[in-house]
Amino acid sequence: MAEALTLHFPDHVRVAGELLQGQVDVNVPMALADKMESVKIKLRGSIVTKITETEHHAGGENETHYQHQTVELVRADETLWDQFNTPQGVQVLSCPFRLQLPPNLPPSFHHSQFNRKVAITYSLEVVGVRHGLLHANRRVRKIFSVVPAASAWELNASAALRQGWGGPWKPIATNKEIRHGVLFGEHSQAKMELVIPDLPSLPMGIGIPFSFHVLTHTKPVQRSELERKHGKLFPTPPASPAEVEVVLYRRGHIRVRHKSEEIEEKFALQGSLGDKASVEAVRTTVDEPEFTDTPDHKDKGIWKRAVHFEGMFTFPYTPTFSAENAECTYSLRIKVDFHGIGNHLELDFPVHIDSGAAVPPPYPFNAAYPLSVGPPPMLSLPSAYWKGDDHEWDEEE
Structure with missing residues (x-):
């Protein structure tokens, strides 16, 4: 009817x-x-x-x-x-x-x-x-x-993000020594850093600005190695934002009286870092390689390279919550792979999502x-x- x-x-x-x-x-x-x-x-x-x-x-x-x-x-x-x-x-x-x-x-x-x-x-x-x-x-x-x-504080943060963030920033970084396919020998260096607004909670559905930097140092090599290998000298920074893996994890618990079970889901963020269909949404800047002579290695030096990505993260998902018989939290994992077994960098940090409403x-x-x-x-x-x-x-x- x-x-x-x-x-x-x-x-x-x-x-x-x-x-x-x-x-x-x-x-x-x-x-x-x-x-x-x-x-x-x-x-x-x-x-x-x-x-x-x-x-x-x-x-x-x-x-x-x-x-x-x-x-x-x-x-x-x-x-x-x-x-x-x-x-x-x-x-x-x-x-x-x-x-x-x-x-x-x-x-x-x-x-x-x-x-x-x-x-x-x-x-x-x-x-x-x-x-x-x-x-x-x-x-x-x-x-x-x-x-x-949202609380009054969260509403103020949402307004500041809409207008273009001008507040403090928070760096989240990791670095690692890696080798290319050999068990012994000198290490190369890799570092990555994510910089986002320094906020304890991020609003749902509002663009969160970020900059993401990957820096690498080769082991001591001949200066000519970079040109001879057409820029693919290990470890090579990612050339595109699509080469960075970004996953948002949602984890929590549900309860039915005395029974409890864990839940987990993962989401790929669209229109941002890691999205192969939206690489144009992320600005990419590649530094000119820099060569530094190494005093301890005759006729050798270290090539330093860096790439920088800038864009927005958006989280259109249910805000973080804790209720009588269910709860959920989030974490963001960012991963960059280099050639070789176990040669990767990874950031994994909690993200609290509020409604911003x-x-x-x-x-x-x-x-x-x-x-x-x-x-x-x-x-x-x-x-x-x-x-x-x-x-x-x-x-x-």
Whole structure:
């Protein structure tokens, strides 16, 4: 009965603490013909965790156990219309609604892998109530996403990043001695350094500027070696941002009563360092090689080379959170490989992601978004989230 009940609710990411406003249009003649007695709007939010365990018995028989837990986050109902309160002659009755999100909600989230699953889901449901065993209720359902409100400090950081970061920077570096294919002999040197804004938390969906530097020193060689090997003298810095491996790891735990399971996912950042399809999004600067004579090695010296990459990281993922039966954290790993076994440099450091979003003041659902920065950026959520398969729908009236 989509024609009888129409839900108007803009597709914005919502912020915990926000007043949700929308409208339900009731086609009164169609609703009455369908024997609807009333129309309600329901706001629901929950964390659903599931763990599957398989016991192996003698004889090859397996027994599967399903552990399941639901934690309710928000529940609110409002009656919008009933058949006894309809103005005479009205065809389509527009029923506005206002429902409040609690201020301390965890963000929307979905993870499903092997024997574990967790979904933090929020929804609105319009219910056309029809009494009687043969008259199932009519329902219009809409899943939406929620992020926590950022603190005042996090909002200031987000504004500073949008305007072009002018605050302090934080270097994260590593270096290593490496050899090319021999067990003995002199080492070469490799170093890499990432420089990012010195912030304890990075906002979701906002470009985070970075510079990334790779520096190498050869072992003592003849000056002519660089030209003779056409610049491929070991260790050769990466020539392109696509040659750098960048992975964002999401790790956490889910709990079902006394059971606990770890979760892990990894994401390749798009439009940045390591993305082969977006190398033009990263500015590359290659220094001229420098040769330094080595006093201890007659007619030999060290070639120093460096490459620099500048661009933006963007994290469109669920903010870091810790809830009653689920939690997740992030870390970023950057890796550069050189020729030879075990010849690589790697940075691995924690990343705390916040929403960077403020709670908007109440505003009409069909008006422009009241904040100059607009609504929060869309979250990268799997399609399973929007299907609501793991949502605990309230099928009662």
